[in-house]
Amino acid sequence: MWSSDGWDVRTRLGVLIPHGDVGPESELQAMAPDGVCIHATRVPFGGMAAGGTMDPTIPLAPVHAFVEPPAIDDATALLAAAPISAIGIGFTSSSYVGGPDGERKVVDRLTERAGIPVVAPCAAAVAGFGALGIDRIALFNPPWFDAELDRLGAEYFRSQGLQVVAHASCDLPSNQRSINPSELFSWIVHHTPADANAVFIGGNGFRAVGVIAALEEDLRVPVVTANSALLWGLLQAARSAARPTRYGRLFGVR
Structure with a gap:
């Protein structure tokens, strides 16, 4: 009723x-x-x-x-x-x-x-990777994260015992509302190295959760976002x- x-x-x-x-x-x-x-x-x-x-x-x-x-x-x-x-x-x-x-x-x-x-979010990600049995990640950040912030992100995860086999800020439009899921998907697929056994997408303001399932299907590894x-x-x-x-x-x- x-x-x-x-x-x-x-x-x-x-x-x-x-x-x-x-x-x-x-x-x-x-x-x-x-x-x-x-x-x-x-x-x-x-x-x-x-x-x-x-x-x-x-x-x-x-x-x-x-x-x-x-x-x-x-x-x-x-x-x-x-x-x-x-x-x-x-x-x-x-x-x-x-x-x-x-x-x-x-x-x-x-x-x-x-x-x-x-x-x-980062402490939760580390705990999540532990629960998944992950030890090697590829780290991708929003285009508005400069080289120093991207480096600090890689250092954060390395300090927690994870190998960061690749890290970069995505080469996409540096505007939250300009992020296109299909472009993000393609960029990550083309930049994830074969030795990564998981992907982490940083940035809570980065439009990313919509591509998780598609990335996991393509890359065949867990994909975690902030x-x-x-x-x-x-x-x-x-x-x-x-x-x-x-x-x-x-x-x-x-």
């Missing part, structure tokens, strides 16, 4: 995203299985202007600032006041720049403020058994 009204979901998850970005929440909600709902809140990001416009490459100073108090701490506290089970940080860059130790300190600080689990890793980590943290069915092998492991 009644139409669905969105109230009867089993698991509600939060995500912290740059104020002008819609990518992370769009992809997380697209992947979310039945009974899971995504709730986002904005955090000021100095590298992004109104309408989500950015420079062709993002500067590192505002990346540092994104995870510094008080803005992200206050946003976390407000989001945690809602009836949600876990909160994700939808911003790969801060993990790259801070490294694993810096990322862990941010997660610990925000977890204490929230009183519920907080998940970072947002698929974040959702996997959030579902783990929330102790939810719900899993997407079309977004990669990662969701087949616990």
Whole structure:
């Protein structure tokens, strides 16, 4: 008799995203299985202007600032006041720049403020690769990640015991709304070396989850993106058994 009204979901998850970005929440909600709902809140990001416009490459100073108090701490506290089970940080860059130790300190600080689990995308990716038995990855980042940020990403994963057999920022238009899934698919297929046993696509604002299944079929290796890793980590943290069915092998492991 009644139409669905969105109230009867089993698991509600939060995500912290740059104020002008819609990518992370769009992809997380697209992947979310039945009974899971995504709730986002904005955090000021100095590298992004109104309408989500950015420079062709993002500067590192505002990346540092994104995870510094008080803005992200206050946003976390407000989001945690809602009836949600876990909160994700939808911003790969801060993990790259801070490294694993810096990322862990941010997660610990925000977890204490929230009183519920907080998940970072790169730590979730490392855990996911461990669950998949992966030790060699090809790392591909958005075109707006400069050579230094790409290098820091490779260093992050190497420091966690993974071999990074290739890494690069994708040679595609440096604009979030100009990313075409077919072009991204082709670029990654042509740049993934044969000795990679998984692919990681960084950047929570990088349109990528729609090509996961096609890439896995073509490359025959697991493909993980920043947002698929974040959702996997959030579902783990929330102790939810719900899993997407079309977004990669990662969701087949616990």
